[in-house]
Amino acid sequence: MLKDIERRIRSLEARLNQSVQVGEVTSxxxxxxxxxVRLATPGNADGLITHDLPVLVRKTHADKDYAMPDVGEQVLCVFLPMGLETGFVLGSFYSSRDTVPVASADKWHVTFSDGTSLEYDRKEHTLTGSVLGDARLSVSESEEPGKGGNMQLDVVKNFTATVGGDQSVSVTGNQTGTVGGTLNITVTGEATVSAPKISLVSPGGSVTPLDGVVTGNCICAVLGIKHPQKSAVVFASM
Structure with a gap:
C-alpha cells in the first residue's frame, strides 16, 4: 500500500511539473x-511538439478578440491533468530575445511586424497611430432603429492631418463646417468646385449678396463692352 501511495505521489509530481511549460510556436x-508548440523536455534535444492547442484570448462569444502568435514566438502553456494532449497557449512574454517596444507603465502600445503602430499615453492623454499602408474607417447603420450610423469627432486642442497621396471624400448627405477663427486653404494646383449654385456670403450678409461673379464675358451695362472689372483669379461658368 505504501508503494502504491509513493507511485501515485510521483505520478502527481510529474503531472504538476508538466502542467505549466514554456515553449516555442512551430505552427x-x-x-x-x-x-x-515545441516544449523543451529533458532527454529530448529536439523538444516535444504538442497537439494543436487553443490560444487564449480575452473574448470569443458575443464580442470576439483575435490575435495569433507568430511561428518562433515564445509562449507559456498550461496543460490539464490528463497530460500534454490537452492544454492551452496562455500567451507570450518579453525576454532578452524579444524586448519591449516601449518602456512606460502609462502606455498601451501595439507594434506590427510591417512597421504600423498604435499607442495611447494616459499620462500625456495622447493617442498616436502610424499606419504604413491604407487606413479605412467604415461607419454603418445599426440593426437597432434610431441607433448607429453617425460619427462624431471632438478635438479640444489642435488637429493636424497630413495625406501623402490623394484624398477622396464622398458624402451622400449634407456636410457643414464651422471655423471659429481664420480659414486658410492653399492649393498649389487648380481648385474646382462643381455645384448647381455657389454663394459666397459675408457674416451678417444676405444669402445672395450679389447677382453673380463678374467674368470676361459679362457685358458692361454702361459701356456696352465686356466688363473691364472682371475677376483675374476667380473663374466661373454659367
Whole structure:
C-alpha cells in the first residue's frame, strides 16, 4: 500500500511539473485559433511538439478578440491533468530575445511586424497611430432603429492631418463646417468646385449678396463692352 501511495505521489509530481511549460510556436492554424508548440523536455534535444492547442484570448462569444502568435514566438502553456494532449497557449512574454517596444507603465502600445503602430499615453492623454499602408474607417447603420450610423469627432486642442497621396471624400448627405477663427486653404494646383449654385456670403450678409461673379464675358451695362472689372483669379461658368 505504501508503494502504491509513493507511485501515485510521483505520478502527481510529474503531472504538476508538466502542467505549466514554456515553449516555442512551430505552427499556427489561423482558421481554428490554435497553435502547436515545441516544449523543451529533458532527454529530448529536439523538444516535444504538442497537439494543436487553443490560444487564449480575452473574448470569443458575443464580442470576439483575435490575435495569433507568430511561428518562433515564445509562449507559456498550461496543460490539464490528463497530460500534454490537452492544454492551452496562455500567451507570450518579453525576454532578452524579444524586448519591449516601449518602456512606460502609462502606455498601451501595439507594434506590427510591417512597421504600423498604435499607442495611447494616459499620462500625456495622447493617442498616436502610424499606419504604413491604407487606413479605412467604415461607419454603418445599426440593426437597432434610431441607433448607429453617425460619427462624431471632438478635438479640444489642435488637429493636424497630413495625406501623402490623394484624398477622396464622398458624402451622400449634407456636410457643414464651422471655423471659429481664420480659414486658410492653399492649393498649389487648380481648385474646382462643381455645384448647381455657389454663394459666397459675408457674416451678417444676405444669402445672395450679389447677382453673380463678374467674368470676361459679362457685358458692361454702361459701356456696352465686356466688363473691364472682371475677376483675374476667380473663374466661373454659367
Amino acid at each position: 499556427v492554424d489561423a482558421a481554428r485559433g490554435t497553435a502547436q
